[in-house]
Amino acid sequence: MMASAFAFFQAQTWKVADGYSVKFDGGDPSGEFTGLNGTIQFDENNLAASKFDVTIDVASINTGNGMKNTHAKGAGWFDVEKYPTIAFTSSAITKTATGYEAKGTLAMHGIQKEFTMPFTFANNTFNSAFEVNRHDFKLDDGKHEKMVPNMKVTLVVPVTK
Amino acid sequence: MAAIAANIYNQVYFFATQVDFSAIVNIVTLVSVNIFVSLLAGLLYMLSTSLFKERGVIVFNLAYSMGSFACVMIPIMFTLPLSQPFPELFPGLAVPMVFFPVIAWMTIEPLFPS
Numbered sequence: 001m002m003a004s005a006f007a008f009f010q011a012q013t014w015k016v017a018d019g020y021s022v023k024f025d026g027g028d029p030s031g032e033f034t035g036l037n038g039t040i041q042f043d044e045n046n047l048a049a050s051k052f053d054v055t056i057d058v059a060s061i062n063t064g065n066g067m068k069n070t071h072a073k074g075a076g077w078f079d080v081e082k083y084p085t086i087a088f089t090s091s092a093i094t095k096t097a098t099g100y101e102a103k104g105t106l107a108m109h110g111i112q113k114e115f116t117m118p119f120t121f122a123n124n125t126f127n128s129a130f131e132v133n134r135h136d137f138k139l140d141d142g143k144h145e146k147m148v149p150n151m152k153v154t155l156v157v158p159v160t161k
Numbered sequence: 162m163a164a165i166a167a168n169i170y171n172q173v174y175f176f177a178t179q180v181d182f183s184a185i186v187n188i189v190t191l192v193s194v195n196i197f198v199s200l201l202a203g204l205l206y207m208l209s210t211s212l213f214k215e216r217g218v219i220v221f222n223l224a225y226s227m228g229s230f231a232c233v234m235i236p237i238m239f240t241l242p243l244s245q246p247f248p249e250l251f252p253g254l255a256v257p258m259v260f261f262p263v264i265a266w267m268t269i270e271p272l273f274p275s
Contacts, residue, residue: 023243032243064240066249 011043011050014124014159022056025152026134029068033086035060040159042093042121052090052102052117059084076141083110088117108137119155128155163265164195167258174254180247182254191258198262222267229263 022033035057042050058080061072073080090104099120106115113136119128131150134140140147168191175181202225209224210217236255241248 062243062248064243064245064248065238066247066251067237068240069249 011041011046012161014040014042014161016040016054017124017158017160020157021154022157023154024132025154026148026150028147029063029072031061031063031068031072033057033060034062036157040126040157042126044121047093047095047100050090050093052088052093052104054088056086057084058086076143077139078109083108088115090117106132108132109139111137113137124159126155126157126159128157129153162269163199163261164192166261166265167191167195170257170261171254178247178250178253180250182245182251184245185241185251186254186258195262199266202262202266225263225266229260232259235259 016036016038020036022036024031024033033056036054037057038052038054040052040054042052058078059073061069061078063069063072072078075081085107087107088102088104089107090102092103094101094103096118099118102117102119104115104117105112107113117128117130119126121127129152131152133149134151135149168188171182171186171191205224206217206221209221213220233256236259237252239251239255241251245251
C-alpha cells in the first residue's frame with residue numbers, strides 16, 4: 001500500500017532520446033549544443049512531482065566554424081575550463097494557456113538566475129523556444145558591440161520511458 | 162591541373178583524417194571552382210599584359226599570388242552546416258587548395274612563351 005502510494009506521487013521519468021537539438025540563434029553567431037544530459041521527470045497529470053534537472057556540456061558547442069567554436073569556449077566567452085556546463089533546475093512546473101512553464105534556476109558562466117522556460121509536450125517530445133540575454137550571464141568579451149544581446153534558444157527534445 | 166591536384170589532395174586528407182567533407186568539397190565543386198578561378202585568371206592576365214605591356218606578367222603574378230594569400234581567409238571564416246562534424250578540420254583541407262590554381266598557372270605558363 002505504501003509502495004503504491006509512493007508510485008502515485010512520482011512523476012514519469014524520461015530519458016533524452018537521440019535526435020534532440022539545442023540551438024541558439026544570435027545572427028552571427030548561431031549554432032547548437034550537442035551534449036544534453038540530465039533527468040526529466042514529467043507527468044501532465046502530476047505537475048507538482050515533475051522536475052527538470054538538465055545540463056548542457058559547453059564544450060559541445062558548434063557554430064559550424066572551428067575558429068568560432070574555439071573562441072566561444074575560451075576565457076572571453078563561455079570559459080569552458082572554469083564553467084564546463086550550463087544547467088537548468090526547475091523548482092515548479094505549471095500549466096499555461098499555450099502549454100507549460102518551468103520556473104527554476106539557470107546556471108551559466110558561473111552565474112545563477114531565476115528563469116522561466118515555456119514549453120510544450122506532445123508525441124513524447126518537449127519543445128521550447130525562449131530568449132536568453134547573454135549580458136545577464138556576462139557572456140561578452142567587450143569586442144563585439146554589434147552582436148545582439150538576446151540569443152534565441154530553441155529546444156527539441158524527444159524522450160523515451 | 163589545379164582541379165586534379167585538389168581532388169587528389171581531397172582523397173589524401175580524407176585518408177589522413179577520416180572526416181568526410183564531401184557535402185561541401187567534392188569533385189563537382191572542385192572542378193567548377195578551379196575552372197572559374199582559372200578563367201578569371203586568364204582574363205586578368207590578358208588585361209594585365211594589355212595595360213602594363215612588358216611588366217604585365219610581373220604585375221599579374223604578383224596580383225595572383227597576393228590574391229591567393231588573401232583568399233586563405235575564405236575557408237577559415239566559412240561556416241559549415243551544423244551537421245558537418247569536426248568543422249575545425251575544414252581549413253586544413255581547403256586552405257592548401259586555395260593555392261593550387263596559382264601553382265598550376267606558374268607551372269604551366271612557362272610552357273607558353275609569348
